[in-house]
Amino acid sequence: MANQLSQLDQVFAALADPTRRAIVMRLCAGEASVGELADPFDMALPSLMKHIQVLETSGLVQSEKSGRVRTCRLGPDALVGAEYWFQQQRAIWEARLDRFEAYVMKLKREKERAAAKRPSRTTKRKGSE
């Protein structure tokens, strides 16, 4: 029943909210209690708690309670998975651009060769730019 979202789904969904991104950014600078995290936001505590829970189920954040204060920190491989996805895509994208460039170069070479083969043509040639 538990809707089985992929890790990546959850991470991106978590980061789609500015409040949650702010929390992550805050935690990049070091761990913090729920209260400290809530402080900069004009938002009821339970609302903020929900954000923290979202971050936690996505794996971006971990927390542990000691006494009455819960301390939050970034999950160990928090951002790695998502960042990896980008790198993958960029790699494919760039490979494609390379191939495209190669293709354009090939076209150009062929065109030049063709032009060399028939050096004189009665009407205007457009090709020689």
Next chain:
Amino acid sequence: MANQLSQLDQVFAALADPTRRAIVMRLCAGEASVGELADPFDMALPSLMKHIQVLETSGLVQSEKSGRVRTCRLGPDALVGAEYWFQQQRAIWEARLDRFEAYVMKLKREKERAAAKRPSRTTKRKGSE
């Protein structure tokens, strides 16, 4: 009224859906028509169109119609913004780890120095901080 979401919000939200990620991945390999994009999915066309629209308003995808076929391609700086965000966070995170390591090293040095200074002591001292 147009809810003013930040670019980053929209990009991450767009990428939070597996269908949309698949579309982006497909477009990394080259442009495609709406029909070609829809093909691998078991989903009604209008539903898929909505996904494309989401991708388009996020800036991840661009499209243009010629005749009756609409061709989609990745937006020029599509993934850059989001990837940049990750790099930023990682930079802060790593700086913090460096600082933390430096701190631990400092503690260690101080401890050694202190140990050197009082080679023998009967009971535990609390006061020396």
Next chain:
DNA sequence: TAATTGGTTAGCCATGAAGCTAACTATAGA
């Protein structure tokens, strides 16, 4: 011109997300 193809618009529905208040639990401090 008629039929097909490729996409689009409109409108419906179910679910989930983001916020709130109010009331509650449990620890820490006076």
Next chain:
DNA sequence: TCTATAGTTAGCTTCATGGCTAACCAATTA
């Protein structure tokens, strides 16, 4: 022990999202 602090749970509202069908253009093709 009393009180204040820190967080939690429950339950409500509102709006956004993701999916559908049905009907509708507008280019192509026969």
